Amino acid sequence: MADKEPLFARVALIGIGLIGSSLAHAIRRKGLAGEIVVQTRRAETLKRAEELGLGDRYETDATEAVKGADLVILSIPVGACGPVAAEIGPHLQNGAILTDVGSTKGTVVSDVAPHVPEGVHFIPGHPIAGTEHSGPDAGFASLFEGRWTILTPLPDADPAAVAKLTDFWTACGSKVETMDPEHHDRVLAIVSHLPHIIAYNIVGTADDLEAVSKSEVIKYSASGFRDFTRLAASDPTMWRDVCLSNRDAILEMLGRFSEDLASLQRAIRWGDGDKLFDMFTRTRAVRRSIIEAGQEVDAPDFGRHPEIAGVNVKDGD
Secondary structure, eight states: OTTSOOSEEEEEEEOOSHHHHHHHHHHHHHTOEEEEEEEOSOHHHHHHHHHTTOOSEEESOHHHHHTTOSEEEEOSOHHHHHHHHHHHGGGOOTTOEEEEOOSOOHHHHHHHGGGOOTTOEEOOEEEEOOOSOOSGGGOOGGGGTTOEEEEOOOTTOOHHHHHHHHHHHHHTTOEEEEOOHHHHHHHHIIIIIHHHHHHHHHHHHHHHOSSSOHHHHHHTTTTHHHHHHHHHTSOHHHHHHHHHHTHHHHHHHHHHHHHHHHHHHHHHHTTOHHHHHHHHHHHHHHHHHHHHTTSSOSSOOSSOOHHHHTOOOOOOO
């Protein structure tokens, strides 16, 4: 791709955590931009990004970073998207594409859209890829390979801009699908948000137990508990914002989960082995379907590194 004209002359990455730094690597590897501008408010984080060579120019001021950029990507917690959009809106160039990588879309649309000037194409997005790690050191170019990116363009979105952003994510390695923001938030509430909330709760419960020592929890965590700790190690700011911004859908899924958990509790209490066996058989089939869809590998996992295993572990972005 290096001998071809880049898709964008200048890409501004607002935020340089796991997703932002991985985008920087992918953009560089695939030659998708003539210039990469990296922005973050913390001087020490920006310095580290520069040491890693993630950009061509580095700014602490978001308004300076977006000037002249034809693609601006908000790689920041969803709770920060509205205030940042208000800050950068007047400085976005005509014809630019503004997108984000947040795990919820309804609140991002309501928070960001009012600040997008006429002539700028706002196309919300969500790459469903990640790890439990954060910061500029956490990124790697293959993070998006084989993963889904969901775009939630508004009804009046320019088809050519949507197509160009689709080409961008495809070049980064993603499979791209579009859906409306409300449907996205309901889907992600069950496949990402609820599992993380459950993981946080289980790990918190274990930490509070008096009958089991903390050393035992750590010592014997090579069983199922270990996998919950990976999810529970995800960025606290991001997941606080996810819970607050997708409150209705998450509460709906939590209610359904509570009902199903009560049913499972009854089956265990009354020794209903048939019900337990049927449920465990059905859920095992879901796991097989995920493997067949290429979203996981059928290999033993004893703390394998996601890149070594050929699959990227979901954080939720």
